[in-house]
Amino acid sequence: MKQKTRNVLVVGVSPEEFTRVAPFLERSSFDVDRFPSASGAIELISQVPFEVLIVRFPLPDMELEDFLDAVRRDGSPCLRSPLLLLSASAGDREEAERYVGRGANRVLPLEETERAIQREVSALLQVAPRKAARFVAKLEIKLGGAKDMIICQTENISASGMLIKTDRRYDKGTQIAVEFTIGDDPRPIQALAEVVRHTMIGRDQVGGIGVRFLSFTGDSQRRFNAYLEQL
Template sequence: DLDRLQALPETPASGRRESVTTPRRVLAAALPADLMAQLAPALERSDFDLNRVASYASARELARLISFDVLLVGYDDAENALALLDSVRELESESRDSRALVFAAPAALASAKRALEGRVEQVLSTAGGPVELQEAVLELLRERVRLSTRVLARLTVRIAEGASRFVCQTRDLSRSGMLAITDSRYPVGAAVQFVLNFPDGAEELAGDAEVVRHAAPPRDPVTGLGLRFLRFRPGDELRLAAFLARHGA
């Protein structure tokens, strides 16, 4: 039930992503035909390499063999969805660092969000309009390039109980967010102020973020917090982009 599978170039041995001219790899799993029709204008572009499978079993097999940047998953039930994500996140899976967007029917949306909290980037209703759905997918794709590097991060997390400050390192870094290595746990949605200190001596970079997921072995290579950047100090977003470009991301 694999609609299309092209010969794909291997990820470089350095672990860095290839040039941004390389098509982003997208795996669409168990998505209804009408939903795929709505997403098609965003996905059927030369800079995206779209592969479709009809079942979770096929998605598990393919994602373990090929490194996909983004997974688009139709929600069946919590048990099957979690089993798919657990398999994809295992250390031997080629797609363990992929980002995931899940689509659920309106009646199952609330339960899907509860079951998958902290496990995927977003859970969307299949009843959303074409523009909304396409933009969610494109946002995930355009910010996928990450750099695996250790950057010193000073974090201030604000929750109802007050503020917590600590220093950690990043596991990976992109224009949209970072994975911070820490044993600390904070709820998804918690507000975070961050300051990054780069190893090449460049001026520190600061801004605001939010917790979007919890990372832990065996699904992830480290224990930590997945953070999504919300805003930067003036000029710092461009400086982050320049830093990533200098290091091949």
């Protein structure tokens, strides 16, 4: 059975600092999104659930407290996602420790070895939400007066959205009618979703688009959430 791709968000880490984290993430086939600035990541975390967040302290462009407020707000897809702080110096670590239990789960110095970072991320993944599965889905995309119908495979599907494996590209904000079946239930799950991100060649393990659910038809959401709870 193919191993499920785990999605990780890395925030505020410079390209040079990222070299300490990248080998483990690449070797473990993580689906990684990296934002040099925290402000650039805010929109993404409001729409896409990540299983682990790795955040530099201090952040280069905003206060950590403001960033944590955005991550942990009610309704956030990352509300319960484990968060690892990487402190830039020994002095920063003491201050970063104050946020453990207040939005952050663990703190580790940036100069730590790859093995130490691997150990911490692996520990966090044990408590990360794993409500994901793969399905074959039928998509209907309305572009102007025309309709585009495709059959494709989903990746990392969750209660708030999913990654759709496809070589087609649709603009962010494009609305998509989604239909798929779950488990032994022959009744399809029907939902309306919108495109919120595109994968990047050379960075992501799967080519496609990320979407978030806007609404569900009938009792689709109840049945879908009940199924995810069993995973």
